[in-house]
Amino acid sequence: AQTVTQSQPEMSVQEAETVTLSCTYDTSESDYYLFWYKQPPSRQMILVIRQEAYKQQNATENRFSVNFQKAAKSFSLKISDSQLGDAAMYFCAYRSSSGTYKYIFGTGTRLKVLA
Amino acid sequence: DTAVSQTPKYLVTQMGNDKSIKCEQNLGHDTMYWYKQDSKKFLKIMFSYNNKELIINETVPNRFSPKSPDKAHLNLHINSLELGDSAVYFCASARLAGGVNEQYFGPGTRLTVT
Numbered sequence: 001a002q003t004v005t006q007s008q009p010e011m012s013v014q015e016a017e018t019v020t021l022s023c024t025y026d027t028s029e030s031d032y033y034l035f036w037y038k039q040p041p042s043r044q045m046i047l048v049i050r051q052e053a054y055k056q057q058n059a060t061e062n063r064f065s066v067n068f069q070k071a072a073k074s075f076s077l078k079i080s081d082s083q084l085g086d087a088a089m090y091f092c093a094y095r096s097s098s099g100t101y102k103y104i105f106g107t108g109t110r111l112k113v114l115a
Numbered sequence: 116d117t118a119v120s121q122t123p124k125y126l127v128t129q130m131g132n133d134k135s136i137k138c139e140q141n142l143g144h145d146t147m148y149w150y151k152q153d154s155k156k157f158l159k160i161m162f163s164y165n166n167k168e169l170i171i172n173e174t175v176p177n178r179f180s181p182k183s184p185d186k187a188h189l190n191l192h193i194n195s196l197e198l199g200d201s202a203v204y205f206c207a208s209a210r211l212a213g214g215v216n217e218q219y220f221g222p223g224t225r226l227t228v229t
């Protein structure tokens with residue numbers, strides 16, 4: 001069964017600095033999708049970025065980028081120029097490209113942004 | 116033009132009661148999900164329907180029953196509520212056919228059982 005691990009329960013970053021959140025996963029599949037979701041105090045789950053496993057190029061969305069290492073089964077999120085509004089829980093998620101299409105979430109990393 | 120909506124957003128009720136949470140999506144997605152998020156923020160999949168067919172049914176008490184009257188709606192009915200059912204329940208939807216498809220989440224329903 002697939003698993004997703006976020007080993008950092010909490011991280012802090014100074015405003016305007018860069019922070020990297022870690023995510024590793026375990027799967028025997030070759031084709032799958034990976035996501036980072038943000039959950040601010042409002043509790044709304046918001047998609048930050050997504051990555052298809054067959055694409056070697058790392059996904060980028062404005063200040064957010066990923067470092068996707070397929071062989072190492074690693075999918076870290078880098079937030080550049082951190083802003084106060086980036087403070088939230090961040091969840092890494094995996095979805096198979098077949099079967100029941102279940103999304104598997106990590107346990108989350110709480111990011112604090114210090115002014 | 117809300118994409119995924121849930122009602123109610125807050126629900127306070129007593130042990131033993133029966134309650135329902137409704138979810139609707141206007142994105143034209145073919146798959147809908149229910150998740151439970153506990154106090155430690157862990158997201159646990161409960162159920163999923165694809166084109167009105169149950170495709171994911173995780174190990175949850177049979178007091179929880181999903182109902183999908185059509186592709187745009189997925190309701191969650193909970194019988195004989197217990198203290199441990201207190202959590203935030205999220206509905207989500209996705210289009211599974213063709214390509215990478217992220218889930219879109221509703222705003223969540225905070226259920227408090229007293």
